[in-house]
Amino acid sequence: MKYIIYILLSFNLTTFIISAEETRQVDKHEHGVGELNIAVEGSTIEFEFMIPGADIVGFEYVAKSDDDIAKINQALKTFDDYTNIFTLPSNSLCELDSQKVALKEEDEHDDHDEHEDHDEHDDQDEHAEENHNEFYAKYSFECGNINAIKEVNFPYFATFTNSGELEVQFISNMGSTSFEVEGDEPSINTDGKI
Ligand SMILES: [Zn+2]
Numbered sequence: 130m131k132y133i134i135y136i137l138l139s140f141n142l143t144t145f146i147i148s149a150e151e152t153r154q155v156d157k158h159e160h161g162v163g164e165l166n167i168a169v170e171g172s173t174i175e176f177e178f179m180i181p182g183a184d185i186v187g188f189e190y191v192a193k194s195d196d197d198i199a200k201i202n203q204a205l206k207t208f209d210d211y212t213n214i215f216t217l218p219s220n221s222l223c224e225l226d227s228q229k230v231a232l233k234e235e236d237e238h239d240d241h242d243e244h245e246d247h248d249e250h251d252d253q254d255e256h257a258e259e260n261h262n263e264f265y266a267k268y269s270f271e272c273g274n275i276n277a278i279k280e281v282n283f284p285y286f287a288t289f290t291n292s293g294e295l296e297v298q299f300i301s302n303m304g305s306t307s308f309e310v311e312g313d314e315p316s317i318n319t320d321g322k323i
Pocket of ligand 1: 182
């Protein structure tokens with residue numbers, strides 16, 4: 130399975146192209162469950178989100194109408210300001226170093242090659258209903274006082290009303306921990322884990 134980048138937006142920050150190593154099968158995700166990897170190394174902390182489109186914009190079919198395209202662009206723009214998604218304690222003195230935000234879609238070209246000779250729109254519509262995509266966002270920070278990150282808050286749940294839970298994998302030199310975060314308690318306690 131291959132993937133394409135549907136839209137890639139970046140404001141004021143470096144734009145990256147998603148490399149093949151970073152892709153994974155987007156149809157393996159579970160709707161209502163966003164994944165977040167947090168990795169701490171030295172004074173750097175990195176956040177990598179992979180969230181089903183259903184949780185963000187409420188659909189995963191290929192956006193064709195102006196309304197749907199606008200929803201996706203608005204969502205990407207929302208991800209472009211990480212404070213819409215999560216916040217770090219100000220005394221940790223973390224500065225955003227780089228970020229990338231993208232919508233990853235299944236590349237259906239391979240699947241549809243067989244059908245190219247036929248004009249089977251009905252079949253294609255069925256495929257469209259099964260289509261999956263996900264929002265990908267990665268943020269890297271340099272922190273003046275990384276040990277001050279005793280919790281991370283997630284305005285994500287308030288920002289995206291379709292959001293479900295976030296499954297968080299947290300890794301530092303102290304070891305790894307996992308969290309399940311939901312909107313009723315939108316934070317994780319990382320005290321003693323960095
Ligand atoms: Zn899906």
